[in-house]
Amino acid sequence: MRVQFINIVLVAVRIVNAVDPLVDLTYTKYQGLTLQNGVNQWLALRYAAPPTGSRRFAAPQPPLTQNSTQDATKEGALCVSANNPEGLQYGSARQPMAEDCLFLAVYSPLNATEDSKLPIMFFIQGGGFTSDSNGNFNGIGLVEASGMNMMVVRINYRVGMLGFIGGSVVNADTKGAVPNNGLNDMIAAARWVKQYATKFGGDPNHIVMSGDSAGANAIDILLTANNGAGFPDLFVGAAAESTGWGGDPYAVDRDAEFAKNVNSTGCSNSPDPLDCMRLMPIDEFQNKTTSDGWGPTIDWKLLMAPHYEMMEQGKFQKIPVIYGSTNEGTPDFISNQSATTDADIEKHIRDAVGPAITDAQVQSMLIAYPASLNNVSFFGRDVSVKNETLRKGKGPQWQRDAAIMTELKLQCVAAFFSDMFAASGMAQNYQYRYNVLDTTPGGLADQGIFTPHTSELYAIWGRNNTDGNDPKCFKIDSANGGCASAISIVQSYWISFVRTLDPNTFRLAGTPTWEAWTIESPRRIVFNNANASIETMGAGVGEVVIAGMNQRQRCNTLTLPLAKVANAGLKAGETLQPFANGTRADPTLGDASLNVTAASSKMSNLTGTASSPKFTGAASSSGLWMNEFLALSIAAIVSALLLM
Ligand SMILES: *[C@@H]1O[C@H](CO)[C@@H](O)[C@H](O)[C@H]1NC(C)=O
Ligand SMILES: *[C@@H]1O[C@H](CO)[C@@H](O)[C@H](O)[C@H]1NC(C)=O
Ligand SMILES: *[C@@H]1O[C@H](CO)[C@@H](O)[C@H](O)[C@H]1NC(C)=O
Ligand SMILES: *[C@@H]1O[C@H](CO)[C@@H](O)[C@H](O)[C@H]1NC(C)=O
Ligand SMILES: *[C@@H]1O[C@H](CO)[C@@H](O)[C@H](O)[C@H]1NC(C)=O
Ligand SMILES: *[C@@H]1O[C@H](CO)[C@@H](O)[C@H](O)[C@H]1NC(C)=O
Ligand SMILES: *[C@@H]1O[C@H](CO)[C@@H](O)[C@H](O)[C@H]1NC(C)=O
Ligand SMILES: *[C@@H]1O[C@H](CO)[C@@H](O)[C@H](O)[C@H]1NC(C)=O
Ligand SMILES: *[C@@H]1O[C@H](CO)[C@@H](O)[C@H](O)[C@H]1NC(C)=O
Ligand SMILES: *[C@@H]1O[C@H](CO)[C@@H](O)[C@H](O)[C@H]1NC(C)=O
Ligand SMILES: *[C@@H]1O[C@H](CO)[C@@H](O)[C@H](O)[C@H]1NC(C)=O
Ligand SMILES: *[C@@H]1O[C@H](CO)[C@@H](O)[C@H](O)[C@H]1NC(C)=O
Numbered sequence: 001m002r003v004q005f006i007n008i009v010l011v012a013v014r015i016v017n018a019v020d021p022l023v024d025l026t027y028t029k030y031q032g033l034t035l036q037n038g039v040n041q042w043l044a045l046r047y048a049a050p051p052t053g054s055r056r057f058a059a060p061q062p063p064l065t066q067n068s069t070q071d072a073t074k075e076g077a078l079c080v081s082a083n084n085p086e087g088l089q090y091g092s093a094r095q096p097m098a099e100d101c102l103f104l105a106v107y108s109p110l111n112a113t114e115d116s117k118l119p120i121m122f123f124i125q126g127g128g129f130t131s132d133s134n135g136n137f138n139g140i141g142l143v144e145a146s147g148m149n150m151m152v153v154r155i156n157y158r159v160g161m162l163g164f165i166g167g168s169v170v171n172a173d174t175k176g177a178v179p180n181n182g183l184n185d186m187i188a189a190a191r192w193v194k195q196y197a198t199k200f201g202g203d204p205n206h207i208v209m210s211g212d213s214a215g216a217n218a219i220d221i222l223l224t225a226n227n228g229a230g231f232p233d234l235f236v237g238a239a240a241e242s243t244g245w246g247g248d249p250y251a252v253d254r255d256a257e258f259a260k261n262v263n264s265t266g267c268s269n270s271p272d273p274l275d276c277m278r279l280m281p282i283d284e285f286q287n288k289t290t291s292d293g294w295g296p297t298i299d300w301k302l303l304m305a306p307h308y309e310m311m312e313q314g315k316f317q318k319i320p321v322i323y324g325s326t327n328e329g330t331p332d333f334i335s336n337q338s339a340t341t342d343a344d345i346e347k348h349i350r351d352a353v354g355p356a357i358t359d360a361q362v363q364s365m366l367i368a369y370p371a372s373l374n375n376v377s378f379f380g381r382d383v384s385v386k387n388e389t390l391r392k393g394k395g396p397q398w399q400r401d402a403a404i405m406t407e408l409k410l411q412c413v414a415a416f417f418s419d420m421f422a423a424s425g426m427a428q429n430y431q432y433r434y435n436v437l438d439t440t441p442g443g444l445a446d447q448g449i450f451t452p453h454t455s456e457l458y459a460i461w462g463r464n465n466t467d468g469n470d471p472k473c474f475k476i477d478s479a480n481g482g483c484a485s486a487i488s489i490v491q492s493y494w495i496s497f498v499r500t501l502d503p504n505t506f507r508l509a510g511t512p513t514w515e516a517w518t519i520e521s522p523r524r525i526v527f528n529n530a531n532a533s534i535e536t537m538g539a540g541v542g543e544v545v546i547a548g549m550n551q552r553q554r555c556n557t558l559t560l561p562l563a564k565v566a567n568a569g570l571k572a573g574e575t576l577q578p579f580a581n582g583t584r585a586d587p588t589l590g591d592a593s594l595n596v597t598a599a600s601s602k603m604s605n606l607t608g609t610a611s612s613p614k615f616t617g618a619a620s621s622s623g624l625w626m627n628e629f630l631a632l633s634i635a636a637i638v639s640a641l642l643l644m
Contacts (some may be wrong), residue, residue: 017114019201026066030072037112039143042200043103043136044076047192048185049469050100051158055280057165058176060102080282081131082160082291095135095467099162099282104155104189107139109148112201119206120197121498122235123154126242127215127297128333130160134212134467141462145488146495149200153193155614157185161289166297167258171251173274179251179297186218187302190234207402208237208498212454214295216243220417223317224310225302230317237428237501239322239494242454243417244409247354247569248306250298261289266315306568309577311420320428320501322494323417324524325410327379327435327451334409334453335402340395342366348401351410353562356570361562365404368547368554373400377450378551379435380542385448394448396597402450410453412555413563415537418517418524426608428501431517431524433540434459436486438471439529459490459527478530485530493525493532522552 021032021040032042055061077098112118121142127133130215139152157163163182170177171424178181178184211219219240237470247253262268265288265469267276277285296303302309331337337346349365350357374397377383381593383399387393395401414431421429434456438444458470463484476482489508496506503514511532515523522537535541538552564576 019108019112019114019199021068024405025196025199027063028067028431031067031069031071032106034110035140037140037144038148040110040200041059042072042106042113043074044072045106046102047104047106047189048102051102051162051181052099052282054175054278056099056162057170057173057178057181057274059178059181059184061425073103075136076156077101077244078132078135079156079158080160080162081127083289083293101132101156101158102185102188102191105136105139105141106151106153106155106200108151108200108202109143111148112151114198114201116201117203117206118149118151118201119129119208119499120151120153120193120202122190122207122209122256123152123195124157124211124215125154125220126208126211126215127159129164129182129214130216130291132156132159134215134454136467137457137461138465139461141465142460142491142495143297145462145491146499150495150498150504151197151200153189155186155189155432157189160291160294161261164294165258165486166249166251166254166294168251168255168275169258174239175275175278177274177278179299183218183221183296183302186222186235187231187234189321190231194234196454205236207235208239208501209235210239210241210460210494210498212241212276212457213244217238217245219243220245220311221296221303221307223319224304224307224315227304228315228317229309230319232317235317237320237321238416239495239497240414241322241456241460242325243323244413245563245567246295248296248298248303248567249569253569254297257290257293260376264288264290297585308416308564308567311417314420314424318421318424318426320426321421322430322432322497322503323414323421324432324456325414326453326455327406327433331449331452334405335398337393338395338396339397339401341397344395345369345401345404347395349404349408352405353566354570355572356565356574357523357562361558364558365562368549368558369400369404370547371397371400372546376544378403378544378546379540380544380557381450381609383448383450384563385446387446390442391448399448407551407555407559408563409633411551414562415522415552415555416560416563418522422463422518427516429517430497430503430514431522431537432456433524433526433535435526435528436473436483437481437529439481440472440476443472456490457525459486460494462487462491473529483529489532490527490606525620
């Protein structure tokens, strides 16, 4: 009798804690969907109040109470993109957008319980801070590939002027406008996950960020936030995919752009131009505002300084990290597909670095990245576009331009972050080079596009999960000239990292140990179509030494210092601030030809105080939720008794 009683209690406890597709979050209930493959999915969960009306330009507020059960089986809208020509206009049929867009999606195993404490991958999509461009990726593939042992969350966040308005007028606003709302949204979403994770089977104390492009740039900033403390209460690890950086401007640097938009919206004569823009219908607002340059602004809270400076001073949250990027040959939003002459190459370098670049540095760049790169890449790959039909309209210097921009904006930057984590003593510090090439007829390689920006996402998320964009080679076995194996290889390392903060624990059988990166031995993994291998940066697989430099030397002595100039937004005649720490030789400050001795007055502002985030999330669980599940569990006890 006594034994039976204990059994009943155990059954009851287990049923009480089962995750149900109908989840009660106290501020509302969401009806999700159980899919046939054993994954539960909830789409369009609100993590904040609609950022509309008086909340436009304001920090995210707690989600509103909605008494009726909400349908979480359909996607919510993506955030309205900046007015741009990429087919991501307001009203886009492929990716519906609305200002009411602060949604996230959750994927977790059907067999999860509230006690499962599943590790969580928290995905921050990219889009240059001007669009939510990885709209509605599907987390099912990752949950399945994990053997039903992890939870995936992906979030929308505000972009363009709606997410990143900035300038002196914004700082002076008394009606709630603040800069960096796109970042504030990410933090609000992470706090939501922390608060509600158990309801989906997740572990609130094991949130691992994963983000690509601008999403990875956001990760870098969040790690340096709060004067370098980051968010230790929220994040335990991070995978920054295809990260780069733009400039990190100060509020005053945004004043001209702000004024331009006040004018273009017709709000110049309004007594409160910000209010005038706040109340404008959203489609009119998008039409009349510009696409250019909106992104994070130094606010002395989230962004304390150009973040390369924070990193060099060791002011960042030290957690296990993956950094890396794709190989080379990027579409035209990074490279100039029309580049024809040396002058085009030079102009692009000058535009990308900014006015502080010297003539000598420009000449060094043209020598370090010679015209031969139009034919053979740094890694010995033939990069010429062979098919004349596909070549049509492409400038003969496109590939050289792509090689420069890939290192300047991505690869040297990713290596820098790995160096800074190594310098901080972080041993779980992993770097990759994604080298998967779509060689199918008429595919990306035929078009002269070699492993484009963020293409590692296709492997991380898996077939059919990335908004219909996966390259053709993913449909074909690696043994037959495709690249399908890249998915299981890459996915296993990522899942392993999310679960254990070590990519090796659950890596695919037969794949190599992903060695940690150190400054002395910058080891990284290379992902190929059919395998993975380990190489040292500077002695890469197939690497060709060009102009007397390998990639490591080129990055450290020439390209990365220029990337830092861009991040610091230096003006003509200004030079980089040195951050000699005394504890190590900074490998990135090696070139005597670059003047890194001048001081920057901006340094005096690095002592700003950490702020408490504005968003605190909704109230904790109410009794209502327990009552409903108690009713369920009583029924279960009855059926358990009948079975005995
Ligand atoms: C939801 O229900 C509560 C309590 O019954 C009530 O006070 C509140 O007004 C309702 N909210 C809405 C939006 O209907
Ligand atoms: C779900 O079941 C699978 C297969 O039995 C198991 O490996 C996995 O750990 C389970 N997941 C959870 C959250 O219990
Ligand atoms: C302001 O906008 C008008 C058109 O609305 C344009 O003609 C003018 O050049 C703009 N002025 C500035 C300073 O941008
Ligand atoms: C926005 O611009 C498009 C095309 O330029 C135009 O068709 C549409 O009417 C405009 N919408 C508003 C609200 O101004
Ligand atoms: C820089 O020095 C400080 C102590 O002054 C130390 O805490 C920090 O980790 C160092 N950073 C690096 C990158 O070595
Ligand atoms: C790209 O190259 C074209 C063609 O020569 C040139 O006109 C244009 O200014 C270049 N664009 C950039 C952004 O450098
Ligand atoms: C390099 O590529 C260009 C086209 O971009 C072609 O005209 C030229 O012949 C190639 N040179 C070599 C040596 O293959
Ligand atoms: C070049 O590409 C076009 C478009 O994909 C294709 O139709 C054509 O067959 C290709 N030509 C060769 C020689 O491969
Ligand atoms: C992907 O979608 C295609 C077309 O709908 C289907 O044939 C294929 O089986 C799917 N593959 C996977 C792995 O889901
Ligand atoms: C791995 O793949 C690359 C290219 O996809 C190939 O060149 C290399 O031989 C392969 N290595 C092994 C050990 O199979
Ligand atoms: C570097 O900059 C400092 C300060 O502006 C200047 O005094 C010095 O002469 C410069 N050194 C070189 C080598 O240009
Ligand atoms: C430093 O920050 C304060 C605001 O805290 C600002 O007024 C000042 O202009 C900043 N100084 C520099 C050099 O950016």
